[in-house]
Amino acid sequence: MSTKAEAATKKGYDVEEIRAQFPILKELVHGKPLVYFDNAATSQKPRRVIKAESAYYATINANVHRGVHALSTKATEAQEAARETIRKHINAKRAHEIIFTSGTTASINLAATSLGQLLLKKGDEVVISGMEHHSNIVPWQLACERHGATLKVIPITDSGEWDLRQVPFSDKTRILAISHVSNTLGTINPVKKLIAQAKKKGIVTVVDGAQAVPHLKIDVQDLGCDLYAFSGHKAYGPTGTGVLYGREDLLNQMPPWQGGGEMIDVVTFEKTTYAKLPFKFEAGTPHIAGIIGLGEAFRWMQDYDLSAMAAYEHTLLEHATKELLTIEGLRIIGTAKEKVGVISLVIDGVHHYDLGTLLDQQGIAVRTGHHCTQPLMEHFGVSGTTRASFACFNTIAEVDAMVAGVKKGVKMLR
Numbered sequence: 001m002s003t004k005a006e007a008a009t010k011k012g013y014d015v016e017e018i019r020a021q022f023p024i025l026k027e028l029v030h031g032k033p034l035v036y037f038d039n040a041a042t043s044q045k046p047r048r049v050i051k052a053e054s055a056y057y058a059t060i061n062a063n064v065h066r067g068v069h070a071l072s073t074k075a076t077e078a079q080e081a082a083r084e085t086i087r088k089h090i091n092a093k094r095a096h097e098i099i100f101t102s103g104t105t106a107s108i109n110l111a112a113t114s115l116g117q118l119l120l121k122k123g124d125e126v127v128i129s130g131m132e133h134h135s136n137i138v139p140w141q142l143a144c145e146r147h148g149a150t151l152k153v154i155p156i157t158d159s160g161e162w163d164l165r166q167v168p169f170s171d172k173t174r175i176l177a178i179s180h181v182s183n184t185l186g187t188i189n190p191v192k193k194l195i196a197q198a199k200k201k202g203i204v205t206v207v208d209g210a211q212a213v214p215h216l217k218i219d220v221q222d223l224g225c226d227l228y229a230f231s232g233h234k235a236y237g238p239t240g241t242g243v244l245y246g247r248e249d250l251l252n253q254m255p256p257w258q259g260g261g262e263m264i265d266v267v268t269f270e271k272t273t274y275a276k277l278p279f280k281f282e283a284g285t286p287h288i289a290g291i292i293g294l295g296e297a298f299r300w301m302q303d304y305d306l307s308a309m310a311a312y313e314h315t316l317l318e319h320a321t322k323e324l325l326t327i328e329g330l331r332i333i334g335t336a337k338e339k340v341g342v343i344s345l346v347i348d349g350v351h352h353y354d355l356g357t358l359l360d361q362q363g364i365a366v367r368t369g370h371h372c373t374q375p376l377m378e379h380f381g382v383s384g385t386t387r388a389s390f391a392c393f394n395t396i397a398e399v400d401a402m403v404a405g406v407k408k409g410v411k412m413l414r
């Protein structure tokens with residue numbers, strides 16, 4: 001057993017106690033117990049989160065920040081409590097540095113649109129990396145197109161890590177936008193190190209934390225980033241929720257990206273002035289129930305020792321990697337030293353879609369395809385992979401079921 005595995009065991013990680021909190025894990029799929037290994041796409045939800053969301057509708061449903069009546073006050077308090085929970089979870093200095101969005105995609109589009117307007121002019125450069133999700137490529141391409149800037153890419157190595165010797169910073173670089181953890185490879189990137197380099201050059205830094213928040217302890221002040229984006233639904237919270245953290249002084253300089261109710265101070269036909277943070281960036285009625293559920297998801301995570309959770313997930317990764325590699329012709333795409341529980345695999349003579357379909361018939365949910373990382377697929381010369389992504393409620397027995405399923409699939413498909 002590795003030291004990480006021992007640490008998890010010592011802390012008395014009780015996976016059965018955790019599993020009991022996820023109602024969906026009792027479901028049968030094609031008559032088989034569900035093995036859910038598609039957590040990087042969206043995680044399952046603990047009962048507490050589901051209850052918190054429906055309790056809002058059942059008992060305090062009202063719009064926020066608008067009413068003098070009791071229900072509106074309660075809904076507002078519940079929403080703002082969620083903001084404070086998230087502030088604490090990622091160690092932001094102030095609650096108004098937490099902006100609610102509909103997900104990572106919306107958070108990065110906000111960042112790219114607003115920062116583009118604030119910072120980019122003809123000839124400037126934006127640096128991303130070769131392993132980005134399309135959500136952290138396309139918004140920057142759009143911003144570059146709008147302002148005449150150019151997108152530059154940090155190349156990646158064969159193990160699926162940034163090649164730090166080839167970071168294309170120049171005196172024209174204005175923005176660095178990088179993922180903390182790769183959704184396809186599982187690589188945990190050395191974001192703190194790169195942010196420090198960027199900062200010395202006056203480059204504004206944006207981190208896509210969609211795959212990091214569910215697995216790692218996040219401290220935005222320690223990372224030193226300017227903006228940090230993530231989704232609620234990948235971290236045990238509801239779909240349609242997300243966060244953009246931003247440093248107060250930068251957010252104050254950034255122009256709003258959407259106009260409407262809630263984000264204004266005074267509106268006349270001649271001119272509008274904007275509300276204070278965070279409302280300047282929260283136009284319209286937010287997903288109140290979802291935000292309340294998101295707060296509950298983070299309180300749920302905070303009830304556990306997150307490092308024990310991460311260590312436990314690492315045991316799943318180590319076990320699955322070892323067992324899968326015994327299968328002839330199987331190759332794991334993404335072999336970085338530091339990884340979360342994500343395994344992307346390809347097998348000679350077996351199409352990822354066919355393998356995914358056969359696994360599904362055995363009740364095992366994995367994802368197949370390019371995982372919204374087409375340039376990364378091109379780098380590795382594959383059209384897609386079969387991806388298993390683990391969460392805190394998965395077990396070694398489930399990993400064994402998947403390995404057996406893959407072996408069976410290979411026999412049938414080759």
Ligand SMILES: Cc1ncc(COP(=O)(O)O)c(C=O)c1O
Pocket residue numbers: 040041102103104105106133135136179181182183208210211231
């Ligand atoms: C690394 C990464 N960034 C961004 C996204 C987009 O997240 P969402 O679809 O929740 O907006 C994902 C989703 O898979 C992701 O894995």
